[in-house]
Amino acid sequence: MTYLRLAGLSVGALCAASAAFAQGYPERQITMVVPFAAGGPTDTVARLVAEKMGTDLGTQIIIENLGGAGGTLGASQVAEAEADGYTVLLHHIGMATSETLYRNLAYDTLNAFEYVGLVTEVPMTVLARNDFEPADMAAFIEYVKANGDSLTLANAGIGAASHLCGMLLMQALEVPLVTVPYKGTGPAMTDLLGGQVDIMCDQTTNTTKQIQGATVKAYAVTTPERLELFPDLPTVAEAGIPAAEVSIWHGIYTPKGTPAEVNEALSASLQKALADPGIVKAFADLGTTPSPAEDATPAALKEKLETEIARWKPVIEAAGVYAD
C-alpha cells in the first residue's frame, strides 16, 4: 500500500518535473566540467564565471576537473552525459583543434554538443628571452627570417595554445624554427626566463606578469586591436603578418539534446556574469576581456566552432602533427 502510493507519487512528480522543466531549471546543483587540471588558466576562467552564474541561477555550480588527452577526455564525458542541463562543459580553442589533432576522437565535435555561448577570447603575446637581440617587432621578423634554423621555439605541448600560436607564427613567417615541447607552460616559461630557449608565444594569462616584470621581451600581440594593457606592443597585422592572428577563445557547451530553453537560460546567466564588474576586473588582471553579450549566445559559439575547425584543419595538416 505504502509502496504503491510512493510509486504513484514519484510518477506524478516525474510528469510534473518534465512539464515544468524550463521554468523550474535549475532545481539542483550544476556540474561544470573543465577538461584541464585545477589551477590552470582555463580552470581559473571557469571558476570565476561559475561562481557568478551560480549566484544568478540560484544554485551552486561545481567545477569538476577532468583533465587528460588534451581536453578530449573531459569533452567526451560531457558528450555522453545526460542532456538535462546539469552537466556543462567549459572548453577553449582545443574543442576546434582536437577535431584535426586527434584522428580517432570518441565524439563528433559538431554533432555531440549544444551551445551556450562564448566566454572570453584571451589574447596571445609573442615573446623572447630577455637578451634576445632584436629591439622591436620589425627587427624581430627580420632576425627570425635570417636565423630561422638556429632559433628555438618553446611550447607547452602538442595542442597547447603556445603550440598553436607557434605553428601559425612559423607558417606566417615561412621559417621552420626548432620546436621544443614542454609539459605545460610552467617549465616552458622557466626555460624562457633562464634563456635556455629563444622564443615563445603564449596567452596573456601566463605572460602578463612576466612582461610587466621585464623578465622576458615582448614583441607583439596576436589580436586585431592593440591591448589596453600593453599599448606599446604592435599587433601582428601591423607587423605585416595578419595570418598569425589568434586568440584562445573559451565557450560553454551542453550535451546534444539539452532543451533549447535550458541553453537559453544558461546563456542569459552567462551574459549577466560577464557584465559583472568583478569579472571584468578579474579578467583584466589576466590581460583579457569578457565576451560581449552578443557573443555569449548559442548561435555565436556554434559559428565560432565551425569557422575555427575549418581554419585549423589546413594549418595542423600542413604542420603534420597529430596527438594520437
Place this chain on the structure above:
Amino acid sequence: MDFLSNLALGFATATSFANLGFCLIGVILGTLVGVLPGIGATATIAMLLPITFQLEPVSSLIMLAGIYYGAQYGGSTTAILINMPGESSSAVTAIDGYQLARRGKAGTALAVAALGSFFAGSVSTFLVAIFAPPLTVVALKFGAAEYFSLMVLGLVSSVALAHGSILKALAMVVLGLLLGLVGTDIYSGTPRFIMGIREYADGLNFVAVAVGVFGIAEILRNLESEQTREVMKTNVRNLWPSREDFKRMVAPVLRGTALGSALGILPGGGAILASFASYTVEKRISKNPQEFGRGAIEGVAGPESANNAGAQTSFIPLLTLGIPANPVMALMVGAMIIQGIVPGPNVATEQPALFWGIIASMWIGNLMLIVLNLPLIGLWVKLLTVPYYVLFPIIMAFCSIGVYSVRSNVYDLYAVAAFGLLGYVMLKLRCEPAPLLLGFVLGPLLEENLRRAMILSRGDPATFATRPISAGLLLLSLVVLIVVFLPQVRKKRDEVFVEDN
C-alpha cells in the same frame, strides 16, 4: 635591516588572530587528509578552492599552504604505520619506517619523522626568506642537459635503496622506467603502451602505482598470516625516542635538511629526488648499512627532513618567478589569480604583506604541526591495535577514494588492483618496490630532458659534457657508481660464508 623589517611585517601579518586560525585549520586538515591513505594535498586543495574565494587573499593562501605541508606530515604517518605512501617522498619513509613499526617502534619512528621535519622546515623557511632571489638565479641555470644529468645521478644512486640483491634492484629500476613510458610522447604526440585506453593517455597515476605496490601488496601479505600483525600490536612501546635514538638522528637530519633545501629550489623535479638522495647518502655513510631496510632510525630521519626542506624551498620558484613547481603550487597560483593577485616576478615588491606573510606562516605552521602531531602519536599507534579484519577493509576503501579523487579516473582504480598483485608477486620474489617507484618517477623526466637537451643542441651529445654543471653531475654519478659497486663486489665474496637471513 630590510630583511628584518620584511620578516617583522610577515610575522605581523601571519600572527593576526584570523590568520593564525586559518593556518591552524589548514594544518589540521592537511594532517587529516595526509593520514587518510591515498588522499593527497592536491585533491584536498582542489576541493577547498571554492571556500577560499570568500576569504582574504593572505588568509586563503596561508590556509592552502598549511594543507600542503600538513599533508606532508600526515603522509609519513600512513607510510610508517601501514606501509601506504601517498606520494614519492613518503615511499622512502615507508622502507625503514614500516620496519620500525613492525618491531614495535612505530611511536619512535613517528616522533623522529615529526622532529626531523620540524627542524628542516624551520631552517629551510629561513633560507627561503633570506636567499630566495639569489637561489632563483641558480635554479634558472638548470637547463635540459643539467636536469638529465641530475636524473642520471638519481638513478645511479637508487641502486643503494635496495638492501638485497643489486641485480634485482636494477631489474626493478628498469621495470619502473618502462612503466614510466606509458602515456603520450610529448614530442610527437604518439600514445605509447596505453593499449587503446585513452584514460592512460597521460600516463599511469603515481598514487595508484605507489598504493598498489606498497600498500595493497602489504595487505595481501598480512592476510596470509595474522602472526606478524600480533607482534606489532602487542609490542607497542617506546612512544618517545630514547637518548640513543636522538644521538642517531642528529646528523642525518642536518644532512637531509641541506640536501632537501638544495634540491627543492629546482623547479624541474629536484624535490622528487630529495628523500631518495638523502636515504642513499645515509646508507652509504652509515657504520651499519645492513640495518637499512630493517628499521634504521637514520633511514627515517634523513629522508623526512630532506622531504620537508624540499617542500618549503619549492615555494621559491613560485614566490620569485610566479611559476609553480608542482601541481600543488599550480593550485595555489589558481587561488591567487581568483583572488585578483596574478603571481609574477614582482609579487614580493607588489604584495609585501602577502609574500612575507606566507613565509612567516610556514614557520608558524610547522610549529603548530609539531605541537599537534606529537600528542597524536599515541593515538595513531593505538590504531594498530584495531583488529586487522576491521582495519584492512577501511584502508582499502580510503585508498580507493583517495586514488579516484586525484583525477576522477576509474582506470586508476584498476591500476591499483593490478599493481597490488604485481607488488605481492614482487614480495614473494624478494624484489623491492622502492627502486621501481624511483624508476617510474625519474624515467619520464630522464627521457624528456634527454630529448630536449638533444633538440636544443641540434643532436650533439657533447652538450652533456661541455656544460659545466651537467658535466659535474655526470662525474658525480660515475663516482657514486664506483662507490656503490666496489664494496658490493667485495661483500659478495664475504657473504658466501654468511648465512642469509
